[in-house]
Amino acid sequence: xxxxxxxxxxxxxxxxxxxxxxxxxxxxxxxxxxxxxxxxxxxxxxxxxxxxxxxxxxxxxxxxxxxxxxxxxxxxxxxxxxxxxxx
Numbered sequence: 001x002x003x004x005x006x007x008x009x010x011x012x013x014x015x016x017x018x019x020x021x022x023x024x025x026x027x028x029x030x031x032x033x034x035x036x037x038x039x040x041x042x043x044x045x046x047x048x049x050x051x052x053x054x055x056x057x058x059x060x061x062x063x064x065x066x067x068x069x070x071x072x073x074x075x076x077x078x079x080x081x082x083x084x085x086x087x
Contacts, residue, residue, distance in 0.1 A: 012062075013039030013069055020073030024081065038073050046072025 014032065017039025021027040030038070046068040047057045057068060 009040070009043075010036055012066055013037075013043055015039065016042060016066055016069035017073050020070055020077055023074055024077040026077055026081070038076060039069055042071070042073025042076045043069030044072065045076055046070075048072075049075070 014036040017030075017035035017037065018027070018032075020038060020042060021030050021035055027035075043065070049072065050057045050068060057064070060068070
């Protein structure tokens, strides 16, 4: 099994955050740094949510990890848009 390390997770999080920002239409407002943060936080959020549903997120592999981060990032951006649009 490949060990990603911190650099790999930052890259994976950045790609997931960028793709999520494209899906949610927030890419013009975010830079690469915020995309990375959104992807990493989204990965944590997605992992927490899927674990709460009883799924094994640790043994899922690269594609499952990416999809988990993408799902979490989309949910995170949706929450941020919902909170900021009320103002």
